[in-house]
Amino acid sequence: MAPELSVRVHLTHTGVVETLPLEEYVTGVLAAEMPAEFELEALKAQAIAARTFIIRRLAAGDTSGVPALDADVTDTVAHQAYLSKQDLEQWVLSGKSEQLAKLERAVQETSGLIMTYQGQPITASFFSASGGYTENSEEYWTTQIPYLRSVPSPWEATIDPGFKETVTLPISEMFGKLGLRVPARSASTSVEQETRTMNKLFKILSVTTGHKVKDISIGGKVFTGREVREKLKLRSSQFTLALDGENVNITTYGYGHGVGMSQWGANGMAKEGYTCTQILKHYYTGISFRQASHILKS
Template structure:
């Protein structure tokens, strides 16, 4: 800002304080005259007035006898567009500023020193203003309001939308056709009712709930696999999906089970059976997306069998696992039967015992065993048989057995009951007594399996 200085030469007028005592009588008249001259302006004792602006000096010429009025001063300084500052007032302001800030250099005296700073400041202002200009709403545009969240959680201080629960997909419950071998008729009923009849026939009602649930899932998986494949093998004339015998799964119609158990005072067992089926509803075991062959049996010899050692085919989820609970719980874990040698030879389609074998006393000899500690191959009277084949022909409870010959009699002791592939029912009950769930039981006896939805699998068939 440029400095403006106004120099006005005026006659020296004595101040009222400087008057002598002899002039006090004329003081009032002098005041009136001065007041009048103040309104009109001072008589011009000098012919010019100097106005200094920076290094420039402007001069105002007046005619003799004219008064320098406020209007004249404004007219003289109007073309330079600066305010008129009285000399005394300006000097007071200047002295006050210098006392406050001292005598400092002004940037205007050294323009080369502050130009880079000015350029940097300008760039910073542009960097800030350009993004604001870009996002500033255009004329006529309306700012879209931010939608309010649908749910608030005051405890966390954040508003988050509530997740929308997925709507469960329901599929129609399929029906099962059961061939009743005793009556020679076919019964059609819903899938879950069929499972109820199988569990009632296959597993003791006194077993723990989780064991009953595991049995229900195994029974459901067995029939679903047949339904998906349209498998009617083993059914007379193929007019049904499954029979009610051990060829498939033993089955008793649910109405008959309820009536018999109610008459025998087993209402609680019936309720528990229904609960097991209800809580495992629609669940099946799967392997690579398909329902498995859910084989099961009564009692193990302490281990289950590999499928290939019993049926000749490798099944990845039917592998030998330990089952130590059976020996502790199963009442028929060990059983001894007595047979004559002639009876054994007859059932094995053998004519006679060779003399050499009879003389050595080893006409029965084990050749190899399975991973499940059962007999894999055995030699009887010089002929070789598989362990499962001997079990089936002699009607033994298990393919693990030992024998003792006394004269013409042979005492055969078996360990466990059943083919040994899949889930042991007594082993499942032992696991349930230890607090294991149905899922844990099934994953123990069926290696690497998953779980699926029966109705969904049948609906997409």
């Protein structure tokens, strides 16, 4: 019997490389990436996505973004977040044995299973929560990927406590972060006139298939929704803007880049009785499932 595949993880805070069996690595990712309180089928879907991610890297010999020559991946969201064996030992010591056992069950019940497209491991991107629809890959990145298509994801609106959030920024701060000058104000105009004039500074020009801001004009300059999200550190590029005196209220919907599987959406689907493979087939268009051993020979 061939030895079990192992993964070498560069631990950012210590610089140590932790080498462990594939399924233990997937457990560590699951612990870092999805709340243990989520439904078992959602956790199983996340386990398959996490396993697919690392198998794709290993199959391609991809060590991009890894500072250590003797590691395959880091423990950060630059790849996928991961809790070390020591971190999980602390779970046990702090009374979280039951949660850990649930994660281990999700990994065990999907052991070796990965997602493929045309026989190859997919780019299993995932994010926290959509604002109602996921995003086409080329509308966030530049590459059109056939299995990363925009699909409806209505479940978050009813179960995700952070689905809709409003942040308030002074206009001067917002414009400064966008590299813009704050427009001059006239002392002779009324507050209502001033508000109407200032609100014209914000105009959404186009939206993506996933209902996120594609292009927006702010102060006469055009930005992509992604640029605004990143410069203002917003939860999502699905947002609205409204002036409130000297401030701007920015309301966001969902959390994350929006491409691939929505974790809160997966949890909502699981609550409705969908299985992990049904969840994954919803979020990744036209994919199949295979055992990792068919892709990588240990």
